[in-house]
Each structure stands twice: as C-alpha cells, then as structure tokens.
Amino acid sequence: MSTQPVLLKGGRLVDPSQNLDAVGDLLVQDGKVVKAGGKIAGPDGAIVIDAKGKVVSPGFIDVHCHLREPGREDVETIQSGAESAVAGGFTAVCAMPNTNPVTDNQAAVGFIIRQAQRANAARVYPIGAISVGQLGQAMAEMGEMVGAGAVAVSDDGKPVVSAQLMRTTLEYARSFGIPVADHCEEPTLAHGGAMNEGVVSARLGLKGIPDEAEEIMVIRDILLARRTGGHVHLCHMSTKGSVELIRWGKDRGINVTAEVCPHHLHLTEDAVEGYNTHAKMNPPLRTWADVEALRAAVKDGTIDCVATDHAPHHYDEKEREFSDAPNGIVGLETALAVVHTALVSSGVIGLPDLVNRMSVMPAKVFHLPGGTLRAGSVADVTVFDPAETWTVDATRFRTKGRNSPWTGRQLTGRVHATLVGGRVAWQLGG
Amino acid sequence: MPPATTTVLDAKAMERTLRRMADEILELASGSDNLVIVGIQRRGVQLADRLVALIKSRDGLEIPRGALDITLYRDDLQTVGPRPVVGKTDLPFDLEGKLIVIVDDVLYTGRTVRAALDELADFGRPARIALAVLVDRGGRELPIHADIIGKKVDIAASDRVDVHVSELDQKDAVTIVRRDAA
Amino acid sequence: MSAPLGKDLVGLEGLSREQLQLVLDAAEGFKEVSERAIKKVPTLRGQTIVNLFFEASTRTRVSFEFAEKRLSADTVNVASSGSSVSKGETLVDTARNLEAMRIDMVVIRHPSSGAARFLAERIKSNVINAGDGTHEHPTQGLLDMLTLRDKFGKLDGLKVCLCGDVLHSRVARSNIFGLRTMGAEVAICGPRSLLPGDVGQLGVTVFDRIEAAIEWADALNVLRLQLERMSAGYIPSLREYNRVFGVTRERLDRAPRDLLILHPGPMNRGVEIDSNVADGPHSVILDQVTNGVAVRMAVLYLLAGARAEPSRGGDAR
Numbered sequence A: 001m002s003t004q005p006v007l008l009k010g011g012r013l014v015d016p017s018q019n020l021d022a023v024g025d026l027l028v029q030d031g032k033v034v035k036a037g038g039k040i041a042g043p044d045g046a047i048v049i050d051a052k053g054k055v056v057s058p059g060f061i062d063v064h065c066h067l068r069e070p071g072r073e074d075v076e077t078i079q080s081g082a083e084s085a086v087a088g089g090f091t092a093v094c095a096m097p098n099t100n101p102v103t104d105n106q107a108a109v110g111f112i113i114r115q116a117q118r119a120n121a122a123r124v125y126p127i128g129a130i131s132v133g134q135l136g137q138a139m140a141e142m143g144e145m146v147g148a149g150a151v152a153v154s155d156d157g158k159p160v161v162s163a164q165l166m167r168t169t170l171e172y173a174r175s176f177g178i179p180v181a182d183h184c185e186e187p188t189l190a191h192g193g194a195m196n197e198g199v200v201s202a203r204l205g206l207k208g209i210p211d212e213a214e215e216i217m218v219i220r221d222i223l224l225a226r227r228t229g230g231h232v233h234l235c236h237m238s239t240k241g242s243v244e245l246i247r248w249g250k251d252r253g254i255n256v257t258a259e260v261c262p263h264h265l266h267l268t269e270d271a272v273e274g275y276n277t278h279a280k281m282n283p284p285l286r287t288w289a290d291v292e293a294l295r296a297a298v299k300d301g302t303i304d305c306v307a308t309d310h311a312p313h314h315y316d317e318k319e320r321e322f323s324d325a326p327n328g329i330v331g332l333e334t335a336l337a338v339v340h341t342a343l344v345s346s347g348v349i350g351l352p353d354l355v356n357r358m359s360v361m362p363a364k365v366f367h368l369p370g371g372t373l374r375a376g377s378v379a380d381v382t383v384f385d386p387a388e389t390w391t392v393d394a395t396r397f398r399t400k401g402r403n404s405p406w407t408g409r410q411l412t413g414r415v416h417a418t419l420v421g422g423r424v425a426w427q428l429g430g
Numbered sequence B: 001m002p003p004a005t006t007t008v009l010d011a012k013a014m015e016r017t018l019r020r021m022a023d024e025i026l027e028l029a030s031g032s033d034n035l036v037i038v039g040i041q042r043r044g045v046q047l048a049d050r051l052v053a054l055i056k057s058r059d060g061l062e063i064p065r066g067a068l069d070i071t072l073y074r075d076d077l078q079t080v081g082p083r084p085v086v087g088k089t090d091l092p093f094d095l096e097g098k099l100i101v102i103v104d105d106v107l108y109t110g111r112t113v114r115a116a117l118d119e120l121a122d123f124g125r126p127a128r129i130a131l132a133v134l135v136d137r138g139g140r141e142l143p144i145h146a147d148i149i150g151k152k153v154d155i156a157a158s159d160r161v162d163v164h165v166s167e168l169d170q171k172d173a174v175t176i177v178r179r180d181a182a
Numbered sequence C: 001m002s003a004p005l006g007k008d009l010v011g012l013e014g015l016s017r018e019q020l021q022l023v024l025d026a027a028e029g030f031k032e033v034s035e036r037a038i039k040k041v042p043t044l045r046g047q048t049i050v051n052l053f054f055e056a057s058t059r060t061r062v063s064f065e066f067a068e069k070r071l072s073a074d075t076v077n078v079a080s081s082g083s084s085v086s087k088g089e090t091l092v093d094t095a096r097n098l099e100a101m102r103i104d105m106v107v108i109r110h111p112s113s114g115a116a117r118f119l120a121e122r123i124k125s126n127v128i129n130a131g132d133g134t135h136e137h138p139t140q141g142l143l144d145m146l147t148l149r150d151k152f153g154k155l156d157g158l159k160v161c162l163c164g165d166v167l168h169s170r171v172a173r174s175n176i177f178g179l180r181t182m183g184a185e186v187a188i189c190g191p192r193s194l195l196p197g198d199v200g201q202l203g204v205t206v207f208d209r210i211e212a213a214i215e216w217a218d219a220l221n222v223l224r225l226q227l228e229r230m231s232a233g234y235i236p237s238l239r240e241y242n243r244v245f246g247v248t249r250e251r252l253d254r255a256p257r258d259l260l261i262l263h264p265g266p267m268n269r270g271v272e273i274d275s276n277v278a279d280g281p282h283s284v285i286l287d288q289v290t291n292g293v294a295v296r297m298a299v300l301y302l303l304a305g306a307r308a309e310p311s312r313g314g315d316a317r
Helices: A078-087 A106-119 A142-146 A163-173 A201-203 A211-226 A239-250 A287-298 A335-344 A349-363 B011-029 B043-059 B111-123 C017-035 C059-071 C091-100 C115-120 C138-152 C168-182 C210-216 C238-245 C249-253 C285-305
Strands: A006-015 A018-028 A032-036 A047-050 A055-058 A060-065 A090-095 A123-128 A152-154 A180-182 A232-234 A256-260 A382-391 A409-418 A424-429 B004-009 B035-040 B065-068 B099-106 B128-135 B150-152 B160-164 B174-179 C050-055 C074-079 C104-110 C127-131 C158-165 C185-189 C205-207 C220-221 C260-262
Touching: A032 C050, A047 A424, A055 A349, A055 C205, A060 A078, A060 A335, A060 A349, A078 A106, A078 A123, A078 A409, A078 A424, A090 A409, A106 A123, A106 A142, A106 A409, A106 C238, A123 A163, A123 B043, A142 A163, A163 A211, A163 A424, A163 C017, A163 C238, A211 A232, A211 A239, A211 A256, A256 A287, A287 A335, A287 A349, A335 A349, A335 A382, A335 A409, A335 C017, A382 B004, A382 C017, B004 B011, B004 C210, B011 B043, B011 B099, B011 B128, B011 B150, B011 B174, B011 C050, B035 B043, B035 B111, B035 C249, B043 B065, B043 B099, B099 B111, B111 B128, B128 B160, C017 C059, C017 C138, C017 C168, C017 C285, C050 C059, C050 C091, C059 C074, C059 C104, C059 C127, C059 C138, C059 C285, C091 C115, C104 C115, C104 C285, C115 C127, C127 C138, C127 C285, C138 C168, C138 C220, C138 C260, C158 C210, C168 C185, C168 C220, C185 C210, C205 C210, C205 C260, C210 C249
Parallel strands: A006 A047, A006 A055, A060 A090, A090 A123, A123 A152, A152 A180, A180 A232, A232 A256, B035 B065, B035 B099, B099 B128, B128 B150, C050 C074, C050 C104, C104 C127, C158 C185, C158 C220, C185 C205, C220 C260
Antiparallel strands: A006 A018, A018 A032, A055 A382, A382 A409, A409 A424, B004 B174, B160 B174
C-alpha cells in the first residue's frame, strides 16, 4: 500500500530506542520510517509538517485500556476509543477483555481486530481473557486467541483469585511468549472498599481498600512467575509497597514487568474530598508517599511503562452516591499531559524517559511493533509540544467518556499530531 | 452628612416618665388584682421590671412580671433571616382572666406587638391586653395603638430610636439617631 | 448574620466553634417551646419540608417531625420502601423531582456516605443530613454536645470517650469533629477491628480496654453495636463483646469519678450497655432524646432563615 510521504521538519527527535535526542527531520513513506535525523529534502508531493519547538517521538503505546465494545457501545466503541487514542498521541492501544460478552475466544478477538480496521485510527491489539467468561475457573483458549491476534491475556477488572489458575496460566503462556497481565487485588481485603484506606476514608466514612490488598497479590504473582518462568505483567500499580516488591523480584531476575497509570503519578486520596466520583478508581488513589515511590520507580525502571486504564463511563453513572458510582476515568487524551506535568515539569525525569515509558517499553514488554524511529520500522509517530499549557475540557474529548478528574485543570504538554503507519491520523486543530 | 444623635429623654426624664407610666397602669387596672405585666425581650423586660419595682415601692403592690420573646412569632424570617439566639419566654402564671399590660421600649410598625398578641393567645385567654411603651415613634403598619405612652416622637423612617437601660447599656437614656438629615 | 450556618447542614466537620456555639445557644431557646401547653410556634408557617428516609429510622424521623411540626412547617415523609426510590430511581432524579415541587427543605437519611452533600450540591432547598452511611449524623452530634454542656456547664476540656463500633458510626464522627472543635478531649475505645486504622490522625486518643477508658473519661458515649457486625466477622460473639467491652455497673463502680452515660439509641441492652447502667442515675439517654427536638428546631430555624433575601436588614426600631 502506498501512501503520501510525510516530512516532519525541524522537531526535536527523541527516540531512546536508539539513544537519539537531537533536532532534525523525519521522513516516513509507505508506512515505514525512511530516515530520522539531519536535514532531509522532502520528496515531491510530501506532506510537510513544521515540528519546530516540538518533540517528535515514536508513537505512544497504551497496554491497558477499556474500549467497551462489544456490550457498552453507549459509553465507548472501538471507533471512538481508537480516535481518542490518536488524539492523545497513542498509535496503538491494547483493549482489555472485560467486555460483554467477554473477549475469551478466537471469534471475539477477530471481531475487535475487524472493528479496529474499520475505525482506521490507532492500532488496537486485543487482550484475551485468562479464564472463560472471566469467571476465574477454566482457562480460555489462549492459543486460539493468540492465533487470532491477541497480544496478552488478562482477567483485568477482576483479579485472578485462584493461585493455581494463575500458576497454570503463567506456565501455559510460555508456549506463546505472551505476558499474563494481572489486576492485583485480594478480594476479601478489598471487599466493599471505595477508596484508599487511611485518614481520608476514616473522615469521610467510606470503606477503605488497604495497600495490602494489592501487595499480597503482587508478591504472589512474582513468586508464581519465579516458580513457572512465565512473564507476569502487573497492572496499574498504586502503592509504595508494590514498588518494593517488584524491585525485589527484578533484582532476582524474575520475569516481572509492571505499569502505572498517570493518575497514580499525579493525584492522591485527597482528590476524593467532597465525594468526587471522578476520583474513584480501582486501585484507588493513594497517598503522597505512594505517588513519590511510583515516580521514583518510573525513573529507575522498576515500573516499565505508563498505561492509562482508560475507563469510560456514561456521565450519569458517575453522577451518583460515591459508594455506588463505578470505578475508573478516561485517560487517553490526558495521559501525556499528566505524565509530563507530574514527572517532567517537576524534574523527576527527562523527556527521553517519558518517551521510553510511554512508547519504547510498552512495545518491548508486550512484543508489539513500534516504539522506535529506526529506519524501516513502522511509521508510528507522535508529535507533541512539551511546553504548551492547556486547560482540560472533557466536552472536547474524542472519547465518549466525560469522566475525567482533570476537567478545568491546567496541564503542560500537548499532542499536536499522530501518525499511524505513515498516515496522519490526527492533528491538533485539524 | 454624618448621623446626628439627640437625646430626647435623659436618665432623670426617663425615671419621671416611668413613674407616670406606673401610675397610669394602676389607673387602667383600677384596683384589679388580676394585673400582670409582661415585658417583650429584650429591653421591654427591663422596663417591665422597673415598672413593677416602682409600683411596689410606691403602692406596696406585688405585680407578677412575665417575659415574652416574640422571635418565633415574627413574620420576617424570610426577609431578615434568623435572630440566632432566641430569648426566654417566661409566663409564670395562668393567663386566664388576667389583665395583661405588655411593655415594650419602642412602638413603631406594630409588628412586634402583633407577634406578642399571637404568642399570648397560644398561652391562654386573658380578660384584657393593654400596651404600654416608653416611646411611640409613629409609622404604624398595622391597626395597633398603645394605651400608655411615655414619650411621643415624630421622626422620619430613616431615623432610629435607641432606648438605653442601665442593666444592659450602662446608662438610662432615649436617643434619636438622624441619618439623612438633609 | 443572615446565613449563620450556610445553606445546608451536612456535617459538623468544618463548622467553626462560633457556629457550633450558635446552634447550641439557639437550641437552648427552643427547649422551652416543647414545655408549653400548646407546643407550637408559627416560625416556619407555610414552609414545606420533606423527610426523605432511605433507611429505616424511628427515633430520628420522629424527632425531626416533631421539630418541624412544632415550628408549624408542612411536612411530608418519604420512606424508601414503596417509593419511586425502590423502583430504581437515582438520587439525582429524586432530588430534581422534589425541587420541581418547590419544597423548602429536605431532611435526608441515606445508606451512602456523602449522599446528603450530593443532594445539597444539586438542589436549592436547604438540606439537613439525618445520617449518611458511615459518615456523619450532625444533629445527633449536636444533641450529644448540648446534653454534655447541660450537665457539665461547658465542653472545653471535657473528656469524652466514644465506645464501641467507631468504624461504622456516623454518630462517632460527628461527635469527634464537633467536640474537638469545642475544645473537648475525645477518646475512642473498642475492639481494634471496629476502630478506623488511621484514627489517631483525627486527633483522638485510643483505648484498647474499656477499663482504661472509664478511668480516664468524664463521660462515655456508648455507640450502638450493629448486630450484623458479628455475622460480618468483626467480633466473635455478642456475649464476648459484652464481657470484654460492655459498659457495666461493675466497671463503672471502679471509676475514680461518676461518669455521665450517653447512648444515641436504639440500645442493645446487655450487649454494649447493661440495663442497670442505661436506667441508672448517671444515664442522660432520655435527656438526649428531649434535647434532640430542641437541636433540630434550632437547625431548621437557622437554615430556614438562611434563604432570606438580604434586602431589609436589621430590626425596625
């Protein structure tokens, strides 16, 4: 397939996969990167985008989002989700299988792939369920799902309660070389919880979820990865203790990777004050000590990647009593700005680290194309302005979800253009 | 122009006025042993106490004294908001068949007296209710009049009458504060 | 001073010492109304109040209803069973429908923490929290404080211990916030499985043993033990609870001073409190009930006035 060449002129090329951080041009054509760096004369008919003052990086990859289709097309579709992704600079997203019906078989995986092709926005990689119906009992047909295009398995939304099921899944997944992503939550400890257990929950009279509900499952999964040699990927880490346990596992060479969500790097339990349902998520927002530990873990690589846990809900589902409101927030279109504001503006990490955690490492951990601007690789590219401060307005989101805790807040770092397979899939104001 | 304050009754004049009012109350009761005096919170209560003491010292009569707080009977909660602290209503006698003299410091719109009448009606059925005020400043909004008046003044709506009693204000005096003298 | 408490009473947290003092002082004036032969004043004549109870309650609802009726308000009771609420209507829809009927005030009891505030933020009417989940029960906190103030003459420096299931108690939270603001020392005592973990940060002392609490306190506010806490596994048995944590005559007899005993009701006699304590000379449990009406009248009065248009200020003299 031949597409019009695109020349990005004069941007700051940031690509940690090849230790590239220099001002230069980038040319892509026919879905591939032709050349990155230096001055490039554009071929005839090339679309030229002025990237001066902006960062040009390999496209962001989100290994954890909820696109709600099939089942809740009123809150998100693969179309709206994939458009939301490119508007947030994501060239590829991995869709969690907690849909209705659950993505637990070959046909369901194929459906997502077809819908994503029709959407023609970001790439969408299905994640298959670990267990049939996500019921935590019988293992789903992993091999068939991988054959149809699934890139990982997970029962996300729910933990894998049975240690035995987790063990066999980690063992079985070795044949296919895919990560097993776990939502770490010990259900009896977390039962009925609506926020972090601590002084704020004590004051507000809300049932808390203790750190240990996450950490017990984190160490269980790490120990099972040690036993089985399988690759366990720990979703949305939220506590300081989890960071320490992951570090312990990595120090011993155990095959464990982990992700953190932008909100856990930026907000604390204080955001719940006033029973703000847009601050209700699972795992819950924790304390400042946790935020600091997670930031340090992003810096030192204990946490491999940033993932959004993008979770759209209908507006009136969040417009209710706190304990009855659903968990989760939309995140695709604010991820860069939140991570940039929380980590780069505050001086914790530099821009190459940000690109590493949002593009290079997600590609590596989930074995996906992209995550690099090397010549010949897929032309998935994100262009963003690291200095632009903007006010979040959820009504302008491409996602159908409006459930964002950042509405009205000022953040720094804004996506200007997104190229998927060499095609300009999105441009700010375009 | 800054507000100008004039004294219409000083301590001596106020004492004389109260004495005359005490005499008029006894005259109105014409020897009835059913007379009771009820002061309206706040300064009406102090004035009622003075009147009771004057009657006792000059005529040797023990007149029962009650206190009425009309806050909960006001008709202006929605326009001026709550008076945060509600004073005591204390009527330590049966109202049935009594001759009640209500005592208040200033009679103006008549709404306070209207509220007092409503409240008294919830406590019983007196034979007669009369009204004694230290100052009548006119400006009635209801068909209410005083039976006994200490001092009549004719002033503009923007002016204010302040009654000072030594129990609460360290001095006895009635003053008028004129705000828009021009 | 036209809106001394603001539009709503959602909780005692965040109210100033002056505001709390004001409600208690105002309540003092309302006590006398309930002693009159005609227990009714026209203060809230023509005002419409909805008592919206999403949880069963006799005591609090009756107390509010008396307070409203003694102020001459028109009241409507909506209980969750048989209402549109049980047909799955959301709280926000219920609120909008009430608003559309032009009501003046809502008294809400709801099983979810934060529900009163949620409602208050969405309607123009005054909202009074009559208990929201395990969050606050501000009028109960106020009546407890009024009862303590009646007996001790002050709250400053008073040592009050809340005993029992603090974790699930909205009464405890309102007491902690209100009493601490008024300068009282507050402690809690109960099995650790029924105390919030980070409660030390709320500025209260924790006693593990009821004997130690009794030795320390001037007054005990004995919380109701919800019987379902046992089935939920927080405590092994009611029998053991009474043996280890119950407020008994024998334990009180060993105290260095006479302790005032409060209980928000309804009591589980023989569980958290023994009958001879509840009915004993130092129990002020029925004074609490009496004070409840006065406190609620004061709150209704102060909030109703908060809707005043500030067009005409002050007394006409």
